[in-house]
Amino acid sequence: MKINLAPIQGYTNVDYRKLHAKYFGGVDKYYSPYLRFEPNKELKKSVVKDILPENNEGINLVPQVLGTDVNLFIELAKQFEYYGYTEINWNLGCPYPMVTKRGFGSALMQTPDKVKQILETVLPKINIQLSIKCRLGFENDKEIYSLINVINNFPIKELTIHTRTAKQMYKAKANPDAFKSIIQHSKHKLIYNGDIKTVEDIVKLNQLFDNKITNFMIGRGLLMNPFLAQEIKANIYNKSEKLEIIRNFIDELFEIYSEKLQASHLIQRITTHWEYLSFVFENQHKTYKKIKKAKTIAKYKTTVNEIFLSEPK
């Protein structure tokens, strides 16, 4: 079984990915949060840094892109190929209006002809494999079928489906039953994504899919329990081992951020990670609340010490 870490803007940046691989492992493929390309707009420098190969040594990374301009798409794919990447992922799932209003991300699920045109133009001109990440649809979970009818005719590496519609954003329950019905329609390898939080979740999905799906993508479940990929692969840690690894991980992430960011940004950035990481602690809400209250570096450090010292082993 293969486990991929989902791209999550603001969380799974290069520093997180590197430290995740170093301290937790078990992830077969990491995806970068999307790099948006648009005519007359420079690529964001921080996003380019995020995918530079020298910053991602030792990580099996797939850069993800978002946009529709075919010339820029081809240019980027060539650049990634030059960097040594073997796969590029195209985002057809982003639900945010600032993206969909421009016809990008999940908006493309309502315009399969446009997807067809883009693939017809781009694929013959690139030598890197293209994979796609999409949702069940923009408005409803039937739209996926029109998209699959289109991409079945192209040599796509694989298709990851986040089993919600764009309208549902991130909070509604994922829909594995809808995914099950799609399996027989797709000519491509499918990767399931949505609401995997425990080993039992994977066991249930395997039953539902009759073991036909071997690749899973996990987002927030891995942010909450960074050991999850290892646990799925039957590598189990006891609580005190886990706490020690998490302590080393979060301290090193803090050090890396402190070399790059000013104090207020640093605290904001590290607090973001605790939103999910606090799940590891017995009282998740209290833990996250304590971290949120720490507004200076000194207070943050004392709070982290207290949290680890007071946690039952």
Ligand SMILES: Cc1cc2nc3c(=O)[nH]c(=O)nc-3n(C[C@H](O)[C@H](O)[C@H](O)COP(=O)(O)O)c2cc1C
């Ligand atoms: C804050 C946030 C940012 C995200 N950024 C991206 C992104 O850049 N590209 C992408 O394809 N999906 C993005 N996603 C969606 C995730 O990759 C994933 O599909 C979604 O969270 C469902 O998986 P999960 O239930 O395992 O978290 C984002 C999700 C969240 C919550």
